[in-house]
Amino acid sequence: MLRLTDTRTGALEAIVPSTPGRLKVYACGPTVYRYAHVGNLRTFLLTDLIRRTASMHGLQVQLVQNITDVGHLQDDTNLDADGEDKLLAQAREEGKDPFWIARHYEEAFHRDQALLGVHPADAYPRASESIDLMLRLIADLVEKGHAYVGGDGTVYFAAESFASYGAISHNKLSELRAGHRADATELAKGKRFHADWALWKRAGENREMTWPSPWGHGFPGWHIECSAMSLDLLGDVIDIHTGGIDLRFPHHEDERAQTDCYAGKEVVRHWVHGEHLLFEGRKMAKSTGNVVLVSDVIDRGFDPLALRLAFLGTRYRQQANLSWAEIAGAHKTLTRWRASVAAWAEQPSAAMVVEAAQVLDAFSDDLDTPRALQVLRSVEKSGAPDGAKFETFAWADRLLGLDLARDVGRAPDALPAGAQDLLDARAQARTEKDFALSDRLRDELAGLGVAVKDTQVGQEWTLT
RNA sequence: GGCCGGGUGGCCGAGUGGCUUAGGCAAGGGCCUGCAAAGCCCUGUACGCGGGUUCGAUUCCCGCCCCGGCCUCCA
Structure with a gap:
């Protein structure tokens, strides 16, 4: 109800x-x-x-x-x-x-x-x-x-x-x-x-x-x-x-x-x-020159759905004060959730956690979206099986609308030309503990728009 | 003058008559790392002011101060 x-x-x-x-x-x-x-x-x-x-x-x-x-x-x-x-x-x-x-x-x-x-x-x-x-x-x-x-x-x-x-x-x-x-x-x-x-x-x-x-x-x-x-x-x-x-x-x-x-x-x-939205503490109106469009959010490199997540952090009947910092934080959470959901999806499926019902309860209670997000954050950190976390987030996303399953089974991005050679060279340099060369190659890759990080299992890269 | 919301830790923001007193961002410390990034762990007791009710108030009541919105443009 x-x-x-x-x-x-x-x-x-x-x-x-x-x-x-x-x-x-x-x-x-x-x-x-x-x-x-x-x-x-x-x-x-x-x-x-x-x-x-x-x-x-x-x-x-x-x-x-x-x-x-x-x-x-x-x-x-x-x-x-x-x-x-x-x-x-x-x-x-x-x-x-x-x-x-x-x-x-x-x-x-x-x-x-x-x-x-x-x-x-x-x-x-x-x-x-x-x-x-x-x-x-x-x-x-x-x-x-x-x-x-x-x-x-x-x-x-x-x-x-x-x-x-x-x-x-x-x-x-x-x-x-x-x-x-x-x-x-x-x-x-x-x-x-x-x-x-x-x-x-x-x-x-x-x-x-x-x-x-x-x-x-x-x-x-x-x-x-x-x-x-x-x-x-x-x-x-x-x-x-x-x-x-x-x-x-x-x-x-x-x-x-x-x-x-x-x-x-x-x-x-x-x-x-x-209720109305303020931006950086001021009313958003043409007359004050304080207008932010979706295109502005995209131009700053944020996912438009980060905006949606930022909105969900405040109840609809509460005046909200949005800021670029808020959007940046939401973007970060969104990126993390999508990556987590994709990783959880690789694991054996399991029934949703019992807390899932609390998400719908929160939405049903005068659209208490802040509480719904809190429930999900706690599920994220809980010890529930990955498969259960996946099912819970995928289901909750029907309410959230954040496209959380977007990266599930997604084909890896294509590397820019020449990047693979640099990555191979860097992997080689690292085996030889030539960190000076390794760092130089990391900079070169960054120049091509490829961010590299080193993990237990070797290099991982993402396109920036 | 009328009507409607608010004032919570560095910032944003939930919430509650007491109970371990959200969460996020930023910050500091740590783990990990050749470095970095990411991740993880830890740290930080706050509710505008004055009264009242109460065993106990940030929460309820009264008054005050301050902020925002609407009163024929606005999502």
């Missing part, structure tokens, strides 16, 4: 699927206007961990993750016809078509996910391809009296029409700072209440990415896409909805209002949010 901390209730909740044997999950996906940074990926990893744990409990997981390729504005203070969409801004900057930008960064997102060992979702609906769904939803909300058309043709959701607004973020409408962002001009244009938000925005003359609608040519608001696509693909009962902690308000609050008002009931059963 998987248990998770539910943001709405604030409590640890047992995850009991609405349909026995099936778990329906909706994950807030990326806005595809730039490369995902490692903080984004940590949040996506959260969903992957839930999926893997649920699968281990025999549940068939249906996961939908949206791709936001329209409607996400840079700054909602400019909620007018010229409101700057993140994608359009990036398209202008790169001198590309906005849809080219969207597809380019969407592909990059999928590549990054794969590098981090995140299993693909069952569906990746795009906002730009779900406009009809959104229009139907908006029309329904207008009809039910939850939405209204402002003076400028923009359709707004009336926040006050949804009694439990604020249940996820624990904000109260009466306590929200009126006009913190929304300005007077916006209210003057026909928005009735400062906390109301746009469902459909009327477009200006020259704007790209617009669609016809009963309320004029325009484009959807950011929040409505998730309501439309989740209702369409998962229906009106969703077991778990995930996302980053910053989405709790306003995005998820607004999404919940739209979805529940349409369905006439509480649609999402559990909201689960991942």
Whole structure:
């Protein structure tokens, strides 16, 4: 049984699927206007961990993750016809078509996910391809009296029409700072209440990415896409909805209002949010220039899955402080584990150690990944038979996703040209105790990218 | 002003009403080695401040200080 901390209730909740044997999950996906940074990926990893744990409990997981390729504005203070969409801004900057930008960064997102060992979702609906769904939803909300058309043709959701607004973020409408962002001009244009938000925005003359609608040519608001696509693909009962902690308000609050008002009931059963990642003690954000991408990690010579292992060292609902030292440490552990697993695999097979169950228990207990790692470290050091250690790690890796069995039965790397001669010469020098020559040859080999070490049974080499 | 997380040894980070008080990284010592690398072994008693509850508090309660996040851009 998987248990998770539910943001709405604030409590640890047992995850009991609405349909026995099936778990329906909706994950807030990326806005595809730039490369995902490692903080984004940590949040996506959260969903992957839930999926893997649920699968281990025999549940068939249906996961939908949206791709936001329209409607996400840079700054909602400019909620007018010229409101700057993140994608359009990036398209202008790169001198590309906005849809080219969207597809380019969407592909990059999928590549990054794969590098981090995140299993693909069952569906990746795009906002730009779900406009009809959104229009139907908006029309329904207008009809039910939850939405209204402002003076400028923009359709707004009336926040006050949804009694439990604020249940996820624990904000109260009466306590929200009126006009913190929304300005007077916006209210003057026909928005009735400062906390109301746009469902459909009327477009200006020259704007790209617009669609016809009963309320004029325009484009959807950011929040409505998730309501439309989740209702369409998962229906009106969703077991778990995930996302980053910053989405709790306003995005998820607004999404919940739209979805529940349409369905006439509480649609999402559990909201689960991942905390933010700091890097070297500072918030990771473009504005602070403190952004690290998967490609940066690879460029420094680290396995991208070292990043995944580093993430597993902290619980998802804990703000984590990542650093290069942390990644380096994780890389080292990962390398050691893979080598150990490959060596253990050579030994006679044996049943998993009894402690293996503790790994799944830890994952099931609100994704207590630090404890799971601790169990594995202690199994690693224990006196269990190698075959049992192999079985345990191979099985646990279905949860960890670290590709630990990668080096099992792996053919040795090919030596660079000339390296074998140097190795032979060095072996000869060592038999003759000519250590000066031996050391010189070791340096030469290092120059070819071959690291040599001497063990009880002779030279061993690895490619660097 | 409202809401939400935190403050643990040099660093990162789990966790707990007492019990042998994680783990990692870095450090020091040792084994091994011609040297090195790797590996292995050993060492290092910490919980922001002040009260309270308690036989006993880092853990629970109250107050305070400090840090981070959200309050219509964000994973």
